[in-house]
Amino acid sequence: MRWTVSLMVVPVLVLSSFTIVGRAADLPGIPPETVTDYIHAVIEADRTFYTIHVVERMQKQGGYPASENWRTEKKTMPLPAQFLAEASDLSAKTGTKVRYRLISLWPINPHNGPDGEQEKQGLEAVREHPERSATSTVKIGDQTYFKAIYADRAVIQSCVGCHNTHPRSPKKDFKMDDVMGGLVIEIPLGK
Numbered sequence: 437m438r439w440t441v442s443l444m445v446v447p448v449l450v451l452s453s454f455t456i457v458g459r460a461a462d463l464p465g466i467p468p469e470t471v472t473d474y475i476h477a478v479i480e481a482d483r484t485f486y487t488i489h490v491v492e493r494m495q496k497q498g499g500y501p502a503s504e505n506w507r508t509e510k511k512t513m514p515l516p517a518q519f520l521a522e523a524s525d526l527s528a529k530t531g532t533k534v535r536y537r538l539i540s541l542w543p544i545n546p547h548n549g550p551d552g553e554q555e556k557q558g559l560e561a562v563r564e565h566p567e568r569s570a571t572s573t574v575k576i577g578d579q580t581y582f583k584a585i586y587a588d589r590a591v592i593q594s595c596v597g598c599h600n601t602h603p604r605s606p607k608k609d610f611k612m613d614d615v616m617g618g619l620v621i622e623i624p625l626g627k
Contacts, residue, residue: 468582469571472621476569476586479520479536479619487516487592495594502594504544516595517548520619533579533624538588540617542607544599548617555620558585563615570618573625580625585618 491502491513503512514522517538524536541559543549550556558570566587574581590596590612599616600608610616 468623468625469569469584471623472569472571472582472584475534475536475621475623476584476619479523479621480586482523483516483520484591486519487595491516492592492594515598533581535581535620535622537620538617539585539620540588542599542605543617544602544604554583555585555618558583558620559618561585562587562618566615574622576622581622582625583620583622585620587615588617588619590614590616 494500494513495502500511500513502515503509504515504518506512506514506518520536520538528535537548539548539550539555539559541550541556541563550559554572554574558572561570562568562585566589569584569586571582571584574583590599590610593612595616596610596612596614599605599610
């Protein structure tokens with residue numbers, strides 16, 4: 437009798453676990469705004485850590501400086517913006533369709549300017565309201581992407597100084613906490 441009850445309970449438990457898994461699959465997805473907020477938080481944390489605890493620390497201790505020519509100059513390391521671009525390139529090589537990059541209305545490198553009127557308007561929006569992201573959807577090939585642009589602020593004096601003194605910088609009056617541009621994050625929608 438004990439074995440009969442046990443043998444009856446086991447299939448019920450097994451079948452109920454499949455039902456629980458099925459219910460989890462039926463839950464609605466995470467809104468794309470939330471997903472890009474999560475991605476933004478991770479990217480900003482990594483970049484801020486690199487900027488403060490690697491670049492600034494090395495400069496204060498007389499170590500290797502950050503240089504835009506770090507690939508050709510010995511004993512230099514990437515600038516924080518280049519660190520972000522390199523990480524983005526490595527991420528793309530994994531096959532993920534998540535894309536991110538820095539853009540600005542005043543780019544030192546023209547490649548980092550807005551890609552069309554929509555991005556220009558997004559940069560203007562985050563400049564006016566840096567606490568909010570500017571969002572839209574875009575079609576790239578046959579894939580629709582959710583795009584969010586977040587304010588990219590001047591967080592350390594060395595970023596301000598570099599942009600204000602760089603010969604190719606179109607804007608030379610940045611101050612701490614100014615919006616210098618935006619971080620664009622694009623994630624695919626649907627399958």
